[in-house]
Amino acid sequence: MKIIQLEYFIAVVDHNSFTKAADFLHISQPSLTATIKKMEERLGYDLFYRTTKQIQITEKGIQFYHYAINLVHTYSQTMEKMHDLNLSSTPKIKIAILESTSQWMSQVLSRHSKTHHNQRYMIAERHDMNQVVEDLLNFNYHFAISNEEIKHELISSIPLYRESYVLLTPKDTFNNKQSISIENLPLIVPNKGSQVRKHLEDYCTRIGIHPNIIVESDRFETALNYVHRGMGYAVLPRVYYQSYNARDLDAYEIRPKMSRHLYINYLMKRQYASNVQTLIDECLNYWDIS
Template identity: 55%
Template sequence: MKIQQLEYFIAVVKYNSFTQAAKMIHISQPSLTATIKRMENDLGYELFIRTTKAIKITEKGIQFYHHAVKLVEEYHQTMEKMYDLNVSQSPKIKISILESMSRWVPIVIQKHNQQHPGQHYQILEILDHASIVNSLLNFDIHIGLTNEHVKHEDIDSVALYEEDYVLITPSDDFSDQESISIKDLPLILPNNEYQVRRHLDDYFQLMNVRPTIVLEVDRFEAATNFVHQRMGYAVIPRMYYQSFNTDGLNVIKIEPAIKRTIYMNTLKKRKHSGEVLSLIDYCKDYWNIGQ
């Protein structure tokens, strides 16, 4: 059975009409009807029940549809990857980063690209720990940057740097203070599903503090925007304070300190190209790892 036949079948399901599906995929209705009939003969069961007024997909047709959609998606993804190999001598390097890394990662990639002109990069933002692991194991990314150590026998997880969490405030609030306790302040924090929030919750629990949370957001960008509007104070990684979004805001050290470590994760069993290995070295060199 060919991919094109599966695409024809999916079109009939989508439009619930042989006539409309044939029109949209630019073939004649008799040809489409004959194709679906051949598929049913090959499978040994009906995909559709046809009447003079309508068609209805059968239960087996529904199950076949779900498999067909998955196969067609995988086919097109594979062809896209093969196309990448054709248009470039070096396939694209895929890197997963965190929002707070948007200042230093471009510097490293620019330096790498100067040594490897024409190299194509794809930057992704994957926040969930399990998704990072799966993306590495499934060869979907070459490098995964995380804010926690990945403990998996097939993954190298190397600590790059440690950074503080800091308090972001309007420039005229606490301007005379170098450090501050956040236990009684109105705080803007990440939503519960993020690792950063788990770091902060562990901190509050250790300090036996119940924080005053006025807002919960998905991104540091949103948090700092609300600080600009004086809705509260945001706890963010120090590295993110270098972003343009924090212009006009003040940074204060939190006491007691909250810290996190950033890790670079790669798949041990993957045969990385020279370009990928070079980029890994550039990341380590930027943070003086192994020197």
Template identity: 55%
Template structure:
């Protein structure tokens, strides 16, 4: 069975129509129908139920669809990586970040690119520590920034800087306060199992208190919007607030404070190009300079 056949089947399911799928794939409908029938004959079970009006997918067809999507995705990902090797002697640097680091990492990459104008980059956002660890070990990314240390024998985890969390409030509230307790405040927090949420949950566990959570969101940007609407108070990293000066909002120190450490991580067994090593050095130098 060929990748092209899998792509045909996926398109039929996505479009829920042989006619629409054939139009998208630029082949004739009879040819597409024949391909699916041939696949079903090879497999020994039906993938689709056809009527004069519509189609539906069988239970085995659903499982086949899931596997087919995975295989097609892996195929295209592999071909892209192989093409990258042919295209350039300097393959793209793949870096995962967390939302609060987007501002300063763009500054570092810009400086790196000025010295390496032919270098390409791929920036993704990975918030789950287990996912980040696996992608580093599978060599899918070169570097990953995290807000906790990765404790794995195959990963080098280097601390970059420490930062505290602040509570984001409307501009006209807590104006004369240098710090505030968040024990009883209506809070807007990240969803589980993100590391920031774990930090907040651990903080309240240590205080032997229960947080008053009124909303759970995925991104600090979304939380900020709801603070504007006065629907609660957001707990965010200080550097996020400093990097994205938010009009009409204040960032107040939390009492007692919550802190975290930001790390740069990479697989120990991975061999880096000079450009990759230079980027790692520049990231570390940026924060050594900031500390002083």
């Protein structure tokens, strides 16, 4: 069975109509109908119930649909990777990072690119630890930066640096204070599910306070927009304070101290090309990790 046949079948299901699917695929309806019929004959069961007015997918058709979706998706990913290989003798280095690490990672990549001409990079933000582990195990990324240690027998998780969290506020909000408690303050924090939010909740539980959360946001950049608007104060990693979006804001140490470790993670069984290994070494050297 060919991929194009699966794509035809998926189109019929998605549009719930042979006519609309044929229009979408830019083929004739008789040709599409004949293709689906041949698929059913080869499979040995019906994919659709057909009446003069409508079609309905069968139970086996539903199961087949899920398999077809996965197969087409895998095929598309494979073709994309093969296309990457065709474009260059040095395929893209794929890296999963955190939003807060983009500042220093850009410096590392800039340095790396000067000695590895024509090297291309693909950077994606990943905050779900389970997804990061799965991506590394499936070879989707060469390495990943995380704010939690990955404890997996096939993954090497090396600490890069420790950083404190800070409270970002409009200028001169708390005058000359060096540190401040976040208790009762209006806070702008990441959405539930993020590691930073988990760190904040664990911290508040540990010191016995209940955070006064005013705004929840997916991205640090968005959180800072609300700080600039005077809606509250953002609890963010100190390294992110170096970013362009944190200009014109003050950073106060949180009392008692709240901090985290950052890790670089890669698959131990994977054979890395020299350009990838050099980039990993650049990350370690940036933080003086021998």
